[in-house]
Amino acid sequence: MTFSPELEARFARLLNSYPPGRTRSAVVPMLLYAQDEIGCVTQELVEEVARRCSVTPLQVDEVIGYYSMLHRKPLGKYHVQVCTNIACQAVGAEELWDHACKSLKLANKQVSADGLVSLEEVECIGACSWAPAIQINYDFHHKVTPERFDQLMAALADDSYSRKAS
Amino acid sequence: MPRYNETSPLEQMIISYRFDLPNSASIDTYLANDGYVAIKKVLEMTPEAIIEELKVSSLRGRGGAGFPTGMKWSFVPRTTGKPTYIICNSDESEPATCKDRLLMENDPHQLIEGMMIAGWTIKSNKGYIFIRGEYRYLIDIVDRAIAEAYERGYLGKNILGTGWDFDLYTHTGAGAYECGEESALLESLEGKRGVPRLKPPFPAVVGAFQSPTILNNCETFSAIPWIFRNSGAAFAALGTPKNGGTRLMCVSGHVSKPGVYELPMGFNMLRLINEVAGGVWKGKKLKAVIPGGSSSPVLRAEECDIPYDFDSLAKAKTMAGSGGLVVLDEDTDIVAVALRTIKFYAHESCGWCIPCREGTTWLKKVLSRFHDGLGQESDIDLIKDLADNMLGRTFCALGDAAAMPMQGFIAKFRDEFEEYLRKSRATEPSPELVAI
Numbered sequence: 001m002t003f004s005p006e007l008e009a010r011f012a013r014l015l016n017s018y019p020p021g022r023t024r025s026a027v028v029p030m031l032l033y034a035q036d037e038i039g040c041v042t043q044e045l046v047e048e049v050a051r052r053c054s055v056t057p058l059q060v061d062e063v064i065g066y067y068s069m070l071h072r073k074p075l076g077k078y079h080v081q082v083c084t085n086i087a088c089q090a091v092g093a094e095e096l097w098d099h100a101c102k103s104l105k106l107a108n109k110q111v112s113a114d115g116l117v118s119l120e121e122v123e124c125i126g127a128c129s130w131a132p133a134i135q136i137n138y139d140f141h142h143k144v145t146p147e148r149f150d151q152l153m154a155a156l157a158d159d160s161y162s163r164k165a166s
Numbered sequence: 167m168p169r170y171n172e173t174s175p176l177e178q179m180i181i182s183y184r185f186d187l188p189n190s191a192s193i194d195t196y197l198a199n200d201g202y203v204a205i206k207k208v209l210e211m212t213p214e215a216i217i218e219e220l221k222v223s224s225l226r227g228r229g230g231a232g233f234p235t236g237m238k239w240s241f242v243p244r245t246t247g248k249p250t251y252i253i254c255n256s257d258e259s260e261p262a263t264c265k266d267r268l269l270m271e272n273d274p275h276q277l278i279e280g281m282m283i284a285g286w287t288i289k290s291n292k293g294y295i296f297i298r299g300e301y302r303y304l305i306d307i308v309d310r311a312i313a314e315a316y317e318r319g320y321l322g323k324n325i326l327g328t329g330w331d332f333d334l335y336t337h338t339g340a341g342a343y344e345c346g347e348e349s350a351l352l353e354s355l356e357g358k359r360g361v362p363r364l365k366p367p368f369p370a371v372v373g374a375f376q377s378p379t380i381l382n383n384c385e386t387f388s389a390i391p392w393i394f395r396n397s398g399a400a401f402a403a404l405g406t407p408k409n410g411g412t413r414l415m416c417v418s419g420h421v422s423k424p425g426v427y428e429l430p431m432g433f434n435m436l437r438l439i440n441e442v443a444g445g446v447w448k449g450k451k452l453k454a455v456i457p458g459g460s461s462s463p464v465l466r467a468e469e470c471d472i473p474y475d476f477d478s479l480a481k482a483k484t485m486a487g488s489g490g491l492v493v494l495d496e497d498t499d500i501v502a503v504a505l506r507t508i509k510f511y512a513h514e515s516c517g518w519c520i521p522c523r524e525g526t527t528w529l530k531k532v533l534s535r536f537h538d539g540l541g542q543e544s545d546i547d548l549i550k551d552l553a554d555n556m557l558g559r560t561f562c563a564l565g566d567a568a569a570m571p572m573q574g575f576i577a578k579f580r581d582e583f584e585e586y587l588r589k590s591r592a593t594e595p596s597p598e599l600v601a602i
Contacts, residue, residue, distance in 0.1 A: 017335040019249065019292070019375055024357035025337070032299055032340045053357070066359040066516070069299045069341030085261040086460055087418035087492050089506050123343065123510055124261040124460075125300050128418040128490060129425045130170045138302040142170060 001048040007037050011052065023053045027060055031070055039074040068122075076111045076118030078156045080104070081135040084121055087128035092145075096132050097121055099146040104153065117156060136161070168272050171425030174442045178404065180392050180412055181385070182428045185272040191307055193314040196275035202320055204394035208283050209328055213244065216287045222398030224410035225390070228265075229255055229346070229383030230459065230487045231563075232476035234408075235390075241370035242288050242378045251374040252284045252293035253355070256384040257339050257346040259298055260459035261510060262490030265414035265426050266384035270297070270304045273388065274311035278334060280387030282320065283394060284380045285332045292333050294374070295384075296351055299340040308336050343514035347562045348381050350516065361518040362562035385414060385489075405431030409475035413489050417443040420450065420495035432473040439470070439493055450495040454578070458487025460507050461567035463574025464500075484574065500582045504575040505533040511568035522565035525556040529572055539589060546583045550576045 003011070010033055011026075018025040030049050035041055041064055050057040064070045082100050084093040101107060104119055111118040127133030130142035134149070141152060155161040168185045184190045184199055196202070208216060220236030227233045242250065254277065258266040269277060281293045297305050312334050315321040323331045337355055339345050345354045349363035352374050373379025389411055393401045402410040409431040415438060418424050422444030429438065435457065439445065446452050452467040457474070463484040472478050479486045494503065512526035529552050536545050553569035553576075560566070576583065 017294075017333075017337075022356070022375055025355055027357035028340050028354065029338045032338055055357070059357075063340075063357070063359055067299070067340035067342050084506065085510055086456065086503055086506055087262045087490070089503070090419040090492060090494065090498070123513060124259060124263075126258050126264045126267050126298070127170075128262045128264045128492075129416050130264075131418055131424070135300065138300070140303075 001044060003034065003037060007033060015052070024055050024059065026053050027055060028063055028067060028070075031060070031064070032067075035070060040071045042072075074111070074115070077116050078136050078161070079118050079120065080153075081120050081122040081125065083123070083125045083127070083131070083133050083135075085124040085128075087124070088131040088133060091131050093132040096134075096144060096146060096149060100149060103146075103150060117153070169268070169426075172423065174423075174425075174427050176433075176437075176442050177428050178412055178430050179428045180404070181276065181388050182268070182272075182414065184276070185268065190272045191274055191311060193275055193311065193318060196273070197318075200391075200395055201275055202279055204391035205279050205282050205286070205320070206326065208286055208394050209326060209330075213287045213289075216283070216394075219393065219398040220390075223393045223401040224398075224405070224408050225386065225393065225401065226409065226476055227383055228385035228389070228413065228489065230260060230461070230485075232486060235382060235386055238370060238382070239284065239287060239380055241368065242380055243371060244288055244378075246378060248377040249292065249375070250288045250290040250377055251379045252281050252288075252290050253351070253369075253374055253379055253381040254281055254293070254295040254384055254387055255346060255348065255351055255381060256295055256297045256301070256304075257351060258301075258384070258488075259343040259346045260461065260488040260490060261507075262416060262418055262456065262459050262492050263488040264416050264418075265489060267301060267304065268414065268426055269384050269388045270301070270308055274308045275315065276388045276391055277308075277384060278311060278315055278320070280390035281334060282325075282332060283390050284382070284387065286330060288378065288380060289330065290380070291331050292335075294335050294337045294355060296337050296339060296345070296355060298345075299338050302338070305336050305338055312336070342516070343510075344516040344562075344564055347564060350562065351381070352379070359516070361516050362564075364561055406473060406475050406478075408477060413474075413486075415442075415474070416488075416490040417493065418490065419456075419493040420447050420498070421445065421493045422447050429474075431475045432478070434471065435474045435491075436471045438474060438491070443493070446493065446495050448495075450497065452493065453496045453498050454494045454500070456492040456494070456503075456571070458485045459490045460492070460510065461485070461563075461570060462487045463570050464494075464578050466578050500575055500579040501533070501537050501586055504572065505530075505537045507571050507575075508533055508568065511564065515564060515568070519560035519562075519565060521556045521559040522568065525552055525565065526568045528552055529568070536583070536586060539586070541583075541587055543584075543587060546576060546580060 014026045106119040225235045345360040350360040354360040369379045508529045512530040517523045553572040556565045556569040
């Protein structure tokens, strides 16, 4: 498999960063960084990562089910993650989650038919003091009301979404 | 983007004071504001003197356990002939905790300097900053800071002419609360599923890559440069006995001004809620506080007039944990909070130890039906029994972290559980119940 020059450079740095003979350490970062570029963890990627890290494909395969950010099927172009853990729950995250499901017409971990948006109820993302919080891909959005949520979704739909966190 | 909330005049900033400076993450800002001063002092010190200074500071681990940092470092054998490692735990995942994020976003060089001090102490040549996968933007910020430190000779070969080499790298997680547990973090760093290791041996002796390792939380490392720029005694004097320094307190939930605030250890918890965080919102009354992340047993309002430090909260039969307080007002449904809490632990249990894997699952099922109005009177004691039987019976603390809050909710709010039983019952059975 070939990746972008930036990702290849990152992989080279990764493989260099662990002690001699410890290239297995690069498995999880490599999977996550590659997933960001190609969309999900495919069987081809499993074999590629195994080859590059000098481990068996099984040793790669066994971590995929463990880490909740690794996915075997593609997510939406925009993966919308709504935290409902206790700090967010206290300030309306469950209502926000219900709103998200209804307005996007998606259930947990579903992808929209056009592949634009996927939705996931996630555990604490580390924005507790600025709750309720969501992440769109890796961007944090704090103090998200249902109205703000709708604005963000409208921006995704008409391609005016700014990656700047809010 | 330095902060996400207003500061409070009651704050005492010793590790967050650079947050408001322009380009606070850059090495130039850091160097112009006390940066890399401590490491120059430390490079003249012996390991014994460094560890002694840390012991005097009474700095305790900010990740949750509150273990004395100086003592932890003293356990690392320095004559095994094996390589040694410095690992920073920035896997920040304890619900209610959002401080490491700020430390890495706004002052990554402070963290790097803290790790360098640890590195010099045990003459380690390699360190890793383990950052949770969701914090991708922080990996970019920390990587940039590391590159700057290499350019200026603070990392790499022959640092400041001492002949000592130290390399530092970031390592991303990929979504797993369990990897915040130190031995599971080390498994994850080695490219495996993040399941805990049997202890002892502790990571100090057999840690990363089966070698002696200093492993501390991001905030712990970030506090260390201040200690060596000033003194251990000065750091200790900021807090209460055996609880030195300050903490980044993450206040969330039903307060007017939720936020992360740096306060001295031992700051009164009610003052923290009322004077720093603006008091309970909407003029409501305080019902309860989850004081140190979701693992910590809940306190009733009348129990909150206490100093916030490790020992005072332990005396109150809870814990300061990760420094994340969830403030709950009088209208809070405690059963709903208990259910959300156990859903989290059931999701995050790695499945390695049966009492945790099965215990969290059954607690979730019982609490789900209880919350749906289909509870039985015996469920209240069943929840307690399940929790009691998980405690202390697992490799790592996740089982305890799930059990302790359940015990707390039942012990402190049994009346609310009983009230639930009296409410009209739902007509539809819970999907969770059907699944049993």
